[in-house]
Amino acid sequence: MTSFISHTTVDCADAYALSEWWKPVLGYVDLEDDPNEPGHEECLIRDPETGHLVLFIEVPDTKSVKNRIHFDLMPREGTRDEELARLREHGAVEVHDLRDQWGPGTGWVVLADPEGNEFCILRSPAEREAARAAHEAEA
Incomplete structure (x- = not known):
């Protein structure tokens, strides 16, 4: 069960x-x-x-420590950075920028909602596929 x-x-x-x-x-x-x-x-x-x-x-x-569970969001359309700009305009606050930590185009950005709940913005499926294809072409 x-x-x-x-x-x-x-x-x-x-x-x-x-x-x-x-x-x-x-x-x-x-x-x-x-x-x-x-x-x-x-x-x-x-x-x-x-x-x-x-x-x-x-x-x-009230929230007093880091979330133990959080949302990892992936843009349905566009790019991670376009979604990041949209969410900042909507009022999300940047907590930690981990873009390019593991090479160009990698990583994510940690944001917080109005009550401090953290969530991440990942690369879109199209960005992930483009990076995979570029890596395979280099190999």
Whole structure:
């Protein structure tokens, strides 16, 4: 017997505000029959393509240490650096830049959302494939 992940939960101080912040980052939407509203202590958003769910739930304690689990985001289109620029404009804060640490075009950038939850921006599938093809051509 095994289990599956029903949804990903993010503890937070303001479930509505954080769910609203993450919706355009991920391209997620409210559930049709359960829209999120100000004052809701639990706000659930869904990926319209995959159905993945993220639940934001208010807790009394504040974030005090590094996340033990975090999102690794990969752009659906464009590049890692274009997505990084978009997320900075949206209000994400850069925590650590690990681009090019393992050679040109490698690595990721660690960002934080408005409540300090860290997440990473990786290279897009197209960037990863281009790097793989270039490496094979050199070999």
